[in-house]
Amino acid sequence: MTAVLIRGGAPYGEAPLDLLLDGGVIVATGGEATADERSVDAEIVDATGLVVLPGLVDLHTHLREPGREDAETVETGSAAAALGGYTAVFAMPNTDPTADTAGVVEQVYRLGRDVGLVDVFPIGAVTVGRKGERLAELAAMANSAARVRVFSDDGDCVSDALLMRRALEYVKAFGGVIAQHAQEPRLTQGAQMHEGEVSARLGLTGWPAVAEEAIIARDCLLTDHVGSRLHVCHLSTAGSVDVLAAAKVRGTAVTAEVTPHHLLLTDERAVGYDPVFKVNPPLRTAADVTALRQALADGVIDIVATDHAPHASQDKETEWDNASPGMLGLQTALSVVIETMLLPGLLDWRGVARVMSEAPARIGGLVEHGRPVAAGEPANLVLIDPTARWTVSGASLASLSANTPFEGMELPGRVVATYLRGRRTVSAGALAGV
Amino acid sequence: MTTAIHPATAAGPVTHGPTPIRMPRHLLSAADLNRSTAEHVLSTAERIEQAIAGREVRKLPTLRGRTVVNLFFEDSTRTRISFELAAKRLSADVITFSAKGSSVSKGESLKDTAWTLQAMGADAVVCRHSSSGAPHQLSAWVDGHVINAGDGTHEHPTQALLDAYTLRRHLGSLDGRRIVVVGDVLHSRVARSNVLLLSTLGAEVTLVAPPTLLPVGVDAWPVTVSYDLDAALAGADAVMMLRVQRERMSGAFFPTAREYSRSYGLDERRRALIAPHGIVLHPGPMNRGMEITPQVADGAGSVIVEQVANGVTVRMAVLYLLLSGEMSGGLA
Numbered sequence: 188m189t190a191v192l193i194r195g196g197a198p199y200g201e202a203p204l205d206l207l208l209d210g211g212v213i214v215a216t217g218g219e220a221t222a223d224e225r226s227v228d229a230e231i232v233d234a235t236g237l238v239v240l241p242g243l244v245d246l247h248t249h250l251r252e253p254g255r256e257d258a259e260t261v262e263t264g265s266a267a268a269a270l271g272g273y274t275a276v277f278a279m280p281n282t283d284p285t286a287d288t289a290g291v292v293e294q295v296y297r298l299g300r301d302v303g304l305v306d307v308f309p310i311g312a313v314t315v316g317r318k319g320e321r322l323a324e325l326a327a328m329a330n331s332a333a334r335v336r337v338f339s340d341d342g343d344c345v346s347d348a349l350l351m352r353r354a355l356e357y358v359k360a361f362g363g364v365i366a367q368h369a370q371e372p373r374l375t376q377g378a379q380m381h382e383g384e385v386s387a388r389l390g391l392t393g394w395p396a397v398a399e400e401a402i403i404a405r406d407c408l409l410t411d412h413v414g415s416r417l418h419v420c421h422l423s424t425a426g427s428v429d430v431l432a433a434a435k436v437r438g439t440a441v442t443a444e445v446t447p448h449h450l451l452l453t454d455e456r457a458v459g460y461d462p463v464f465k466v467n468p469p470l471r472t473a474a475d476v477t478a479l480r481q482a483l484a485d486g487v488i489d490i491v492a493t494d495h496a497p498h499a500s501q502d503k504e505t506e507w508d509n510a511s512p513g514m515l516g517l518q519t520a521l522s523v524v525i526e527t528m529l530l531p532g533l534l535d536w537r538g539v540a541r542v543m544s545e546a547p548a549r550i551g552g553l554v555e556h557g558r559p560v561a562a563g564e565p566a567n568l569v570l571i572d573p574t575a576r577w578t579v580s581g582a583s584l585a586s587l588s589a590n591t592p593f594e595g596m597e598l599p600g601r602v603v604a605t606y607l608r609g610r611r612t613v614s615a616g617a618l619a620g621v
Numbered sequence: 622m623t624t625a626i627h628p629a630t631a632a633g634p635v636t637h638g639p640t641p642i643r644m645p646r647h648l649l650s651a652a653d654l655n656r657s658t659a660e661h662v663l664s665t666a667e668r669i670e671q672a673i674a675g676r677e678v679r680k681l682p683t684l685r686g687r688t689v690v691n692l693f694f695e696d697s698t699r700t701r702i703s704f705e706l707a708a709k710r711l712s713a714d715v716i717t718f719s720a721k722g723s724s725v726s727k728g729e730s731l732k733d734t735a736w737t738l739q740a741m742g743a744d745a746v747v748c749r750h751s752s753s754g755a756p757h758q759l760s761a762w763v764d765g766h767v768i769n770a771g772d773g774t775h776e777h778p779t780q781a782l783l784d785a786y787t788l789r790r791h792l793g794s795l796d797g798r799r800i801v802v803v804g805d806v807l808h809s810r811v812a813r814s815n816v817l818l819l820s821t822l823g824a825e826v827t828l829v830a831p832p833t834l835l836p837v838g839v840d841a842w843p844v845t846v847s848y849d850l851d852a853a854l855a856g857a858d859a860v861m862m863l864r865v866q867r868e869r870m871s872g873a874f875f876p877t878a879r880e881y882s883r884s885y886g887l888d889e890r891r892r893a894l895i896a897p898h899g900i901v902l903h904p905g906p907m908n909r910g911m912e913i914t915p916q917v918a919d920g921a922g923s924v925i926v927e928q929v930a931n932g933v934t935v936r937m938a939v940l941y942l943l944l945s946g947e948m949s950g951g952l953a
Contacts, residue, residue: 384840389753390774392774393837395837460757460758507754508752
């Protein structure tokens with residue numbers, strides 16, 4: 188692999204800085220890059236006008252393999268991730284079979300390596316079959332080739348308080364974290380959308396905010412009690428922000444994510460009953476959206492995670508209450524964050540790098556991702572055209588599924604190139620031949 | 622409550638009198654009707670009733686050659702028969718699909734069913750479904766007019782129209798009339814449609830229910846909410862009792878049927894609280910002894926049987942008006 192000299196790109200949207208990549212590493216920057224003898228034969232990439240960030244890291248992706256290869260595969264999901272500017276994704280375990288053993292997590296890990304577009308890190312299920320009855324072999328997954336550190340029953344809540352306590356305690360032995368899908372199951376039986384004025388009008392069973400907030404509060408207290416580490420998946424309500432902020436003040440080792448769709452869309456989207464807008468947790472109110480944006484800006488919410496959830500058309504083009512919840516996210520996440528956070532001035536590019544790369548890598552225990560754009564660091568990078576605008580079309584996305592809630596929306600920012608350990612996975616906005 | 626604006630309400634012009642009345646393309650929600658279209662439906666129903674009253678053969682030729690499909694994904698004998706009769710009295714060809722024993726029970730999707738109907742050329746599809754919003758989705762997949770015959774816990778607009786028709790026959794204009802709706806508002810499509818339509822027609826609606834059976838978000842509706850049935854009934858022009866399913870007990874909505882009846886059931890003592898001219902409505906089927914006593918259901922001021930008869934007339938008016946935008950025949 189020849190060296191690559193990226194010229195004129197602006198790390199974090201600041202002063203332009205040439206970057207010389209070789210051997211999977213940023214070997215030199217600025218004048219030292221162009222003076223370096225390896226730059227003589229290097230491939231020159233003109234990045235003038237582009238913003239350079241560390242490759243994005245998604246702590247919450249559904250790749251659907253094994254089991255639902257008609258909706259997404261590790262290969263198609265990896266392609267969507269690379270095109271979205273990601274160099275690492277964490278794959279949720281709600282596959283078939285469930286990723287609750289060393290065997291399944293190693294399978295997913297190896298599929299990711301074979302595809303080679305992004306690093307795929309499997310998340311292990313907390314309980315066997317995600318049934319919430321008994322702990323899965325967490326240490327076996329931690330000690331496997333996949334080196335699992337994040338555990339989640341995502342899609343379902345570890346609602347049993349004792350089981351949650353034990354899981355939090357148990358993963359301390361290998362520095363793990365429990366990523367909780369916070370949803371009190373009894374309060375959300377048959378729930379279809381956010382409980383409020385719109386659900387009352389549409390006659391859809393409500394998913395009350397308190398069903399999320401109560402679990403987050405309980406789990407923060409459990410986390411304190413056993414001295415462990417908690418991550419809250421797809422936090423969606425203003426009340427959850429308050430609970431989280433209070434826990435952080437108290438010193439709880441808790442982190443939280445927000446999804447791009449919860450930063451942009453509200454429950455009014457359910458009017459019309461198009462199940463593309465059905466998601467769990469559901470789209471909330473405009474007041475919640477405002478609170479989530481502010482919390483992300485303030486650092487109360489740590490990261491943006493996509494909850495990329497591909498679904499085959501027959502699982503979406505059906506009655507609302509029969510439809511599967513979930514939305515595509517990998518290829519639209521960065522643009523939505525630019526739209527909702529960067530352009531309004533709530534985050535600068537440093538902040539975007541923090542919430543979409545550095546902090547998710549840290550929470551997930553990755554050492555080679557989410558690193559600074561600096562000499563000596565791994566060459567995991569994304570080049571972004573901040574001025575471009577594009578119109579989302581589900582049919583044009585790399586996912587096997589097309590269930591984007593942003594269909595037809597014009598969004599700012601376009602991923603021009605992605606580098607995984609110095610190797611180009613995306614160039615000119617398309618998958619590079621690899 | 623802000624009125625739901627359904628996208629599929631492109632209007633077909635129907636001119637009656639000086640101001641053209643624009644009927645919606647589909648009837649999915651009572652919110653699809655503004656005051657003038659709602660009153661137009663009701664006055665058309667009156668004219669239909671008059672037109673039929675003098676006839677030996679109680680049938681009008683108006684929808685001859687038109688196909689009306691009754692698409693019933695959920696059992697409902699009375700609504701299905703009412704629509705069937707309405708379409709037949711307008712001389713339409715009527716096909717009834719019920720989910721049981723059809724391709725639907727074999728796993729065919731709503732969309733495939735819609736495409737099948739589309740291929741067969743249905744002019745109107747009357748849809749009953751246990752999922753809220755299903756008729757709305759259907760309207761995006763077929764060219765014919767879609768009439769919501771009850772969807773999940775969302776709406777049942779023709780029920781509200783027949784209730785309004787019945788109320789107007791007894792009370793005249795509904796402006797300022799006080800109508801009390803009692804029972805399981807949370808799960809009731811009848812309540813949602815009636816709240817919209819009756820308030821559109823100028824009535825003052827009071828909802829009475831245990832707090833557990835009122836939706837979060839009811840504050841935004843154009844109604845008064847009360848937990849005290851006796852107080853709400855005093856001097857009311859009409860009381861509409863909603864069916865309360867005993868199964869709701871398992872969802873902890875109320876402790877026992879007996880306690881529900883005591884607090885929210887309509888017995889003769891409570892019946893006597895409403896205005897002397899006041900009437901009692903129930904959309905059926907009734908749980909006698911639960912939300913209403915047999916004495917009240919069958920007693921003075923009860924218009925429950927009349928509601929059923931009016932249902933046919935009002936559904937004839939709806940079918941006629943939705944389909945007449947594309948046809949020349951009048952109500953002769």
